[in-house]
Amino acid sequence: MSDFVIELPQPATLPVRGTNSLFPVRRVYCIGRNYAAHAVEMGHDPDKEPPFFFQKNPNNLDTSGTFPYPPHSSDVHHEAELAVALKSGGKNIAVENALDHVFGYGVSLDMTRRDLQGQAKKMGRPWEIGKAFENSAPITPLVPASESGHPENGIIKLTINGEVRQEGDLNQMIWKIPEMISYLSDYFELAAGDVILTGTPAGVGPVERGDKMEVTVDGFPSLEVTVV
Numbered sequence: 001m002s003d004f005v006i007e008l009p010q011p012a013t014l015p016v017r018g019t020n021s022l023f024p025v026r027r028v029y030c031i032g033r034n035y036a037a038h039a040v041e042m043g044h045d046p047d048k049e050p051p052f053f054f055q056k057n058p059n060n061l062d063t064s065g066t067f068p069y070p071p072h073s074s075d076v077h078h079e080a081e082l083a084v085a086l087k088s089g090g091k092n093i094a095v096e097n098a099l100d101h102v103f104g105y106g107v108s109l110d111m112t113r114r115d116l117q118g119q120a121k122k123m124g125r126p127w128e129i130g131k132a133f134e135n136s137a138p139i140t141p142l143v144p145a146s147e148s149g150h151p152e153n154g155i156i157k158l159t160i161n162g163e164v165r166q167e168g169d170l171n172q173m174i175w176k177i178p179e180m181i182s183y184l185s186d187y188f189e190l191a192a193g194d195v196i197l198t199g200t201p202a203g204v205g206p207v208e209r210g211d212k213m214e215v216t217v218d219g220f221p222s223l224e225v226t227v228v
């Protein structure tokens, strides 16, 4: 066995609810503008756009329950999202077979440095600086699909300090979960360990230090995160 020239980085993992087992994370894909009302609030026409994706880093996922306000931004937004975790993958996966690849689901946040993302958009630059920063993807332990089933509808909601800020229904996704998996697999080779954040309903907005965010999705444990 060969050794490593530097210390092996810690693998990114997510706990699995009700077990002592961990889900190893390989890649994190995020879909943009997947709820019509959110696309409209961001100034886009939801009818004309094919899906598009960006990525976060596996170790941006964070189950600690705290979100450190990141540097170089004064406009950090919450985006409440359902996360899908894959137990297998492949290329050119058919929509009909896509859910066979799902291990389970988590409730997550796609935290965004909106000011930096806005500058990047304006300058035609990539979005990583706005999206893929440390602790930018708070998430719950995963719930196996064998327990939750595959959700097609249900309220997804975010409150801050008890006040509702985002609310939608999973059935409002423009691109459904099987379609997202199939579409991604036409462009990338998906594999076990991949996680997909499925987009956010309308109502995104800024957070402040001290805020208590709670994301609820019908049928799943809620995600509680304090901004510090």
Ligand code: MN
Binding pocket: 030, 031, 032, 079, 081, 110, 197, 199, 200
């Ligand atoms: Mn998002």
